Amino acid sequence: MKADALRGHLDPMILAVVEHEPLHGYAIMEALLERSGGELDLPTGTLYPALRRLERAGYLASEWSTVGGRKRRTYQLTSAGQKMLASGKQEWLTFRAVVEGVLRPGQA
Amino acid sequence: MKADALRGHLDPMILAVVEHEPLHGYAIMEALLERSGGELDLPTGTLYPALRRLERAGYLASEWSTVGGRKRRTYQLTSAGQKMLASGKQEWLTFRAVVEGVLRPGQA
DNA sequence: CTTGATAAGTAGATTCGCTACATGTTGCCT
Protein backbone atom coordinates (compact mmCIF):
# COMPACT_ATOMS: atom_id res chain seq x y z
CA MET A 1 0.00 0.00 0.00
CA LYS A 2 1.44 3.33 -1.04
CA ALA A 3 2.33 5.91 1.56
CA ASP A 4 0.14 8.78 0.55
CA ALA A 5 -2.94 6.69 0.03
CA LEU A 6 -3.30 7.19 3.77
CA ARG A 7 -3.35 10.97 3.49
CA GLY A 8 -6.37 12.42 5.18
CA HIS A 9 -7.67 8.99 6.15
CA LEU A 10 -5.35 8.35 9.06
CA ASP A 11 -6.98 10.78 11.45
CA PRO A 12 -10.38 9.11 11.59
CA MET A 13 -8.70 5.73 11.88
CA ILE A 14 -6.75 6.83 14.93
CA LEU A 15 -9.84 8.35 16.48
CA ALA A 16 -11.79 5.15 15.80
CA VAL A 17 -9.25 3.06 17.67
CA VAL A 18 -9.60 5.07 20.87
CA GLU A 19 -13.33 5.44 20.50
CA HIS A 20 -14.31 2.89 23.13
CA GLU A 21 -11.16 2.72 25.26
CA PRO A 22 -8.29 5.14 25.86
CA LEU A 23 -4.95 3.81 24.63
CA HIS A 24 -1.34 4.94 24.63
CA GLY A 25 0.61 5.47 21.42
CA TYR A 26 2.27 2.12 21.19
CA ALA A 27 -1.02 0.35 21.86
CA ILE A 28 -2.68 2.43 19.15
CA MET A 29 -0.03 1.23 16.72
CA GLU A 30 -0.74 -2.37 17.67
CA ALA A 31 -4.48 -1.90 17.44
CA LEU A 32 -4.17 -0.42 13.95
CA LEU A 33 -1.95 -3.31 12.91
CA GLU A 34 -4.41 -5.84 14.24
CA ARG A 35 -7.59 -4.24 12.94
CA SER A 36 -6.07 -3.86 9.48
CA GLY A 37 -5.03 -7.47 9.28
CA GLY A 38 -1.35 -6.58 9.44
CA GLU A 39 -1.46 -4.05 6.60
CA LEU A 40 -1.22 -0.85 8.57
CA ASP A 41 2.20 -0.85 10.21
CA LEU A 42 2.79 2.80 11.03
CA PRO A 43 6.29 4.11 11.66
CA THR A 44 6.59 5.98 14.94
CA GLY A 45 7.54 9.05 12.97
CA THR A 46 4.04 9.02 11.56
CA LEU A 47 1.99 8.08 14.57
CA TYR A 48 3.44 10.26 17.32
CA PRO A 49 3.29 13.51 15.36
CA ALA A 50 -0.24 12.60 14.29
CA LEU A 51 -1.31 12.11 17.91
CA ARG A 52 0.14 15.47 18.91
CA ARG A 53 -1.60 17.10 16.00
CA LEU A 54 -4.92 15.56 16.96
CA GLU A 55 -4.47 16.66 20.55
CA ARG A 56 -3.54 20.18 19.51
CA ALA A 57 -6.68 20.23 17.40
CA GLY A 58 -8.75 19.27 20.42
CA TYR A 59 -9.85 15.82 19.24
CA LEU A 60 -7.77 13.90 21.76
CA ALA A 61 -6.73 14.49 25.37
CA SER A 62 -3.66 12.84 26.89
CA GLU A 63 -2.42 11.87 30.30
CA TRP A 64 0.92 10.49 31.47
CA SER A 65 1.30 7.37 33.54
CA THR A 66 4.00 4.85 34.40
CA VAL A 67 3.45 1.14 33.99
CA GLY A 68 6.24 -1.32 34.77
CA GLY A 69 8.87 1.40 34.77
CA ARG A 70 7.77 2.65 31.34
CA LYS A 71 6.19 5.97 30.72
CA ARG A 72 2.98 6.01 28.79
CA ARG A 73 0.98 8.79 27.34
CA THR A 74 -2.61 7.68 27.15
CA TYR A 75 -5.01 9.33 24.73
CA GLN A 76 -8.75 9.50 24.95
CA LEU A 77 -11.36 10.90 22.62
CA THR A 78 -12.82 14.29 23.48
CA SER A 79 -16.37 15.23 22.57
CA ALA A 80 -15.03 17.26 19.67
CA GLY A 81 -13.16 14.13 18.69
CA GLN A 82 -16.34 12.13 18.72
CA LYS A 83 -17.97 14.56 16.38
CA MET A 84 -14.92 14.52 14.16
CA LEU A 85 -14.95 10.77 14.08
CA ALA A 86 -18.62 10.67 13.15
CA SER A 87 -18.11 13.11 10.32
CA GLY A 88 -14.96 11.27 9.28
CA LYS A 89 -16.95 8.07 8.91
CA GLN A 90 -19.50 9.90 6.83
CA GLU A 91 -16.81 11.43 4.64
CA TRP A 92 -15.32 8.01 4.14
CA LEU A 93 -18.59 6.77 2.68
CA THR A 94 -18.70 9.72 0.30
CA PHE A 95 -15.09 9.22 -0.68
CA ARG A 96 -15.60 5.53 -1.27
CA ALA A 97 -18.60 6.25 -3.48
CA VAL A 98 -16.59 8.77 -5.50
CA VAL A 99 -13.65 6.45 -6.07
CA GLU A 100 -15.80 3.49 -6.95
CA GLY A 101 -17.99 5.57 -9.19
CA VAL A 102 -14.90 6.55 -11.17
CA LEU A 103 -13.04 3.26 -10.99
CA ARG A 104 -16.10 1.09 -11.59
CA PRO A 105 -14.26 -1.94 -10.23
CA GLY A 106 -16.97 -4.27 -11.49
CA GLN A 107 -16.04 -3.45 -15.06
CA ALA A 108 -12.43 -4.55 -15.02
CA MET B 1 -14.52 16.11 0.77
CA LYS B 2 -11.11 17.09 2.07
CA ALA B 3 -8.34 17.88 -0.35
CA ASP B 4 -5.70 15.38 0.63
CA ALA B 5 -8.10 12.48 0.86
CA LEU B 6 -7.40 12.29 -2.86
CA ARG B 7 -3.67 11.79 -2.42
CA GLY B 8 -2.53 8.67 -4.17
CA HIS B 9 -6.02 7.86 -5.39
CA LEU B 10 -6.25 10.40 -8.17
CA ASP B 11 -3.86 8.64 -10.54
CA PRO B 12 -5.87 5.43 -10.93
CA MET B 13 -9.04 7.49 -11.30
CA ILE B 14 -7.58 9.47 -14.18
CA LEU B 15 -6.31 6.30 -15.82
CA ALA B 16 -9.72 4.67 -15.41
CA VAL B 17 -11.43 7.50 -17.24
CA VAL B 18 -9.28 7.09 -20.34
CA GLU B 19 -9.30 3.33 -20.18
CA HIS B 20 -11.78 2.75 -22.98
CA GLU B 21 -11.51 5.98 -24.94
CA PRO B 22 -8.80 8.61 -25.27
CA LEU B 23 -9.86 12.01 -23.94
CA HIS B 24 -8.39 15.50 -23.68
CA GLY B 25 -7.83 17.22 -20.36
CA TYR B 26 -11.01 19.21 -20.22
CA ALA B 27 -13.06 16.15 -21.13
CA ILE B 28 -11.31 14.16 -18.42
CA MET B 29 -12.35 16.79 -15.93
CA GLU B 30 -15.94 16.51 -17.07
CA ALA B 31 -15.86 12.74 -17.01
CA LEU B 32 -14.56 12.72 -13.43
CA LEU B 33 -17.26 15.18 -12.43
CA GLU B 34 -19.94 13.07 -14.02
CA ARG B 35 -18.76 9.68 -12.81
CA SER B 36 -18.41 10.98 -9.26
CA GLY B 37 -21.91 12.40 -9.18
CA GLY B 38 -20.64 15.98 -9.12
CA GLU B 39 -18.28 15.46 -6.16
CA LEU B 40 -14.98 15.47 -7.99
CA ASP B 41 -14.55 18.94 -9.44
CA LEU B 42 -10.82 19.19 -10.02
CA PRO B 43 -9.11 22.56 -10.40
CA THR B 44 -7.02 22.83 -13.53
CA GLY B 45 -3.97 23.32 -11.32
CA THR B 46 -4.50 19.77 -10.14
CA LEU B 47 -5.48 17.99 -13.31
CA TYR B 48 -3.00 19.32 -15.85
CA PRO B 49 0.09 18.73 -13.74
CA ALA B 50 -1.24 15.26 -12.91
CA LEU B 51 -1.62 14.45 -16.59
CA ARG B 52 1.92 15.59 -17.32
CA ARG B 53 3.17 13.54 -14.42
CA LEU B 54 1.37 10.44 -15.66
CA GLU B 55 2.74 10.95 -19.14
CA ARG B 56 6.26 11.46 -17.86
CA ALA B 57 5.85 8.22 -15.92
CA GLY B 58 4.85 6.42 -19.11
CA TYR B 59 1.27 5.64 -18.20
CA LEU B 60 -0.28 8.03 -20.67
CA ALA B 61 0.64 9.18 -24.19
CA SER B 62 -0.61 12.46 -25.62
CA GLU B 63 -1.26 13.96 -29.00
CA TRP B 64 -2.26 17.48 -30.08
CA SER B 65 -5.20 18.26 -32.28
CA THR B 66 -7.39 21.22 -33.16
CA VAL B 67 -11.15 21.02 -32.98
CA GLY B 68 -13.29 24.04 -33.80
CA GLY B 69 -10.35 26.40 -33.50
CA ARG B 70 -9.39 25.08 -30.06
CA LYS B 71 -6.26 23.14 -29.31
CA ARG B 72 -6.63 19.87 -27.55
CA ARG B 73 -4.16 17.51 -26.06
CA THR B 74 -5.64 14.06 -26.10
CA TYR B 75 -4.36 11.40 -23.74
CA GLN B 76 -4.55 7.67 -24.14
CA LEU B 77 -3.57 4.83 -21.88
CA THR B 78 -0.29 3.04 -22.64
CA SER B 79 0.22 -0.62 -21.91
CA ALA B 80 2.20 0.35 -18.83
CA GLY B 81 -0.77 2.50 -17.89
CA GLN B 82 -3.09 -0.46 -18.23
CA LYS B 83 -0.98 -2.47 -15.85
CA MET B 84 -0.82 0.46 -13.47
CA LEU B 85 -4.58 0.83 -13.59
CA ALA B 86 -5.10 -2.85 -12.86
CA SER B 87 -2.79 -2.76 -9.88
CA GLY B 88 -4.34 0.53 -8.76
CA LYS B 89 -7.75 -1.13 -8.69
CA GLN B 90 -6.34 -3.97 -6.66
CA GLU B 91 -4.68 -1.58 -4.25
CA TRP B 92 -7.93 0.25 -3.84
CA LEU B 93 -9.60 -2.95 -2.66
CA THR B 94 -6.84 -3.50 -0.12
CA PHE B 95 -7.00 0.07 1.03
CA ARG B 96 -10.75 -0.07 1.39
CA ALA B 97 -10.50 -3.23 3.48
CA VAL B 98 -7.89 -1.60 5.72
CA VAL B 99 -9.91 1.54 6.34
CA GLU B 100 -13.12 -0.32 6.95
CA GLY B 101 -11.43 -2.85 9.17
CA VAL B 102 -10.23 0.00 11.36
CA LEU B 103 -13.28 2.22 11.12
CA ARG B 104 -15.81 -0.60 11.47
CA PRO B 105 -18.52 1.67 10.06
CA GLY B 106 -21.26 -0.76 11.04
CA GLN B 107 -20.54 -0.14 14.70
CA ALA B 108 -21.20 3.54 14.90
C1' DC C 1 25.52 -8.47 28.25
C1' DT C 2 23.30 -8.34 24.17
C1' DT C 3 19.14 -8.54 21.74
C1' DG C 4 14.12 -7.70 21.13
C1' DA C 5 10.01 -5.85 22.71
C1' DT C 6 8.01 -1.85 24.95
C1' DA C 7 7.59 3.28 24.87
C1' DA C 8 8.04 8.10 23.11
C1' DG C 9 9.85 11.43 20.56
C1' DT C 10 12.33 14.95 16.75
C1' DA C 11 14.47 16.71 12.25
C1' DG C 12 14.30 17.02 7.64
C1' DA C 13 12.90 15.48 2.89
C1' DT C 14 9.44 14.59 -0.29
C1' DT C 15 5.37 14.62 -2.64
C1' DC C 16 1.18 16.30 -4.58
C1' DG C 17 -3.13 18.69 -4.50
C1' DC C 18 -4.28 23.38 -3.87
C1' DT C 19 -4.79 28.67 -4.88
C1' DA C 20 -3.89 32.14 -7.93
C1' DC C 21 -2.48 33.62 -12.07
C1' DA C 22 -1.84 33.76 -17.28
C1' DT C 23 -3.45 33.11 -22.18
C1' DG C 24 -6.52 32.47 -25.94
C1' DT C 25 -10.93 30.90 -28.70
C1' DT C 26 -15.94 30.40 -29.70
C1' DG C 27 -20.66 31.50 -29.37
C1' DC C 28 -24.56 33.53 -27.25
C1' DC C 29 -27.08 37.49 -25.34
C1' DT C 30 -28.23 42.19 -25.17
Add this chain to the structure above:
DNA sequence: AGGCAACATGTAGCGAATCTACTTATCAAG
Protein backbone atom coordinates in the same frame (compact mmCIF):
# COMPACT_ATOMS: atom_id res chain seq x y z
C1' DA D 1 -20.50 46.38 -30.39
C1' DG D 2 -19.47 44.67 -26.14
C1' DG D 3 -19.40 41.38 -22.59
C1' DC D 4 -19.69 37.08 -20.49
C1' DA D 5 -19.87 31.96 -20.08
C1' DA D 6 -17.97 27.88 -21.62
C1' DC D 7 -14.08 25.66 -23.76
C1' DA D 8 -9.09 24.64 -23.45
C1' DT D 9 -4.28 24.56 -21.49
C1' DG D 10 -0.90 25.69 -18.66
C1' DT D 11 2.72 27.51 -14.61
C1' DA D 12 4.50 29.15 -9.95
C1' DG D 13 4.59 28.60 -5.41
C1' DC D 14 2.33 27.11 -0.87
C1' DG D 15 1.08 23.94 2.64
C1' DA D 16 0.22 19.79 4.97
C1' DA D 17 1.05 15.16 6.13
C1' DT D 18 3.57 11.01 5.82
C1' DC D 19 7.93 9.11 5.47
C1' DT D 20 13.05 7.85 6.71
C1' DA D 21 16.42 8.05 9.99
C1' DC D 22 17.77 9.03 14.24
C1' DT D 23 17.71 9.47 19.58
C1' DT D 24 16.64 8.04 24.32
C1' DA D 25 15.15 4.82 27.84
C1' DT D 26 13.30 0.53 30.45
C1' DC D 27 12.50 -4.46 30.96
C1' DA D 28 12.83 -9.47 30.13
C1' DA D 29 15.01 -13.38 28.10
C1' DG D 30 18.90 -15.92 26.57
